[in-house]
Amino acid sequence: MPRTPAGRAAHTRWQVRRREQQRLGLWCPFVPAGPVREHLERVRKAGMPARATAVRLGLPSTAFEYLMWGDQNNGPGELVRRETAEAVLAYWPSLGDFPDGARIDPTGTRRRVHALETLGFSQKFLADRVGIQNTNFGKAMSADRVTARVARAVATQYDLLWNKLPEDFGVKQWVADRTRRMAVRQGWAPPLAWDDDTIDDPAAVPQLDAPQAGFTEGDDVVDRFLMGSPSSWTGRHAVP
Template identity: 60%
Template sequence: MAVRSASARWQVRRRQLVAAGQWEPFVDAEPVREHLRMVNAAGMPYMAICERLGLAQNSSLQHLMWGRGKYGPGQHVRRETAELVLSYWPSLGDFPDGARIDATGTRRRVEALAVRGWPRHMMAEHVGVDESHFRKAVGRARVTARLARGVAAVYDAWWDQDPLEHGVSQHAASRVQADAVRLGFQSALAWDDDTIDDPAAVPLTDAAPAGYTEGEDVVARFLMGESVVLDRSGRREVISHLMQWTQLSLEEIADRLEMSPVAVSGTWERIKRRARDEGRKAPWRRVYVPLRDLNLNQDDMRSAA
């Protein structure tokens, strides 16, 4: 009985929205398809994406990405599916062990530990790989997710620890630190958890970043079209605003901020994750439907709600 009642209410709502010209259960599939390609390019296999999002690979993903038989990829996708996919960006824990992901965060963690005086052979030992393999791997553009997670765990444990208190000799620590200075490595204090994996991020140093526009309402001035240069905090504010309150695609936002779409998407995911970690409601990607020829009385509005 309850199911029939709910179905009847849904049908009433559907008829009212159709009459108002607002019944649009499907949206353009191309932005969703492009986002899935970006997630896959970041190292996430399509099967793993489906598992994380609860999508059926043999139906939903097949229809969306490749089509079937003589039919090409779908031109439209359900709004609920689009919002689910567009709001997703994988965290380090999402990737399968063998997935090859961007090595930026891994390399920065290794370098930060070197600034502290930690030798690489100890890092390799704790990660569980051969030292020569470890040295080669962290110098490449991509590493396996397993290695990245191992390095992240070592970094979390050691970034604020004195290696001398863990069996490292003064001579060895000093030599590692000297090499780190010579190579221009950044310490752990130059990064936080929100930026260390972002290829577009720059390290925080004691000196104020040069070139940023000063004054009040810089973000608002940027959004209004004024030619200003944003700092990292300002970029996060702009990304949060544009992702929540406009229909601009990731590519359009990235172009406006002179960033890569991957960096924009990663920043958006970190904004949402930080909100959840702080107990706040996470922002979400709104999809607007314009009000067209809306002419409903109160009873109609109540039925459509």
């Protein structure tokens, strides 16, 4: 029995379909492997190894090796069990699924860092909280990929800080103000502009149409950022 919710749901659907098709004399326990292999390859390119995917779905770690690559005497498998196909095709890794060393898309990580910078949390402050030297943290933010470990560490800090003021965490006032001004120039979106369910999606865009916050200038800039006030922005596009 599969150990994950996705695996159990696919197994249940498979049992229902099997009983119905057996009743009709149409039962076919195997399906073409091509679409399954293609989906696994997309998952693998996203940073999730095939073995880690198998384990996540409650299967033996080697479950996909023949399907993906065959063996020394045969090419990749042409058929796959229907329940396995359904479990695979319904799966896409979340941030928590990736092994620490997996190199994944940096979009969500950059958005979280930039959103926190709109509040005045400097990159150095965030690097210290994540446990990375500031120089290396800066390189990670501009790289084509980021490790899952760093992405999760940034996400943890984002969850803790998204509605906080940096001055309450020891960030000097002038540093926070400078960071906020820089974020305004860059047009970065504040935390409330992002949906937690889509912030990692490169196709998602920030929602900057919140009601006017009613603040003007100066010390109220953080409140306006938290409210997602459109008047706070010089640009309105997602930062990939």
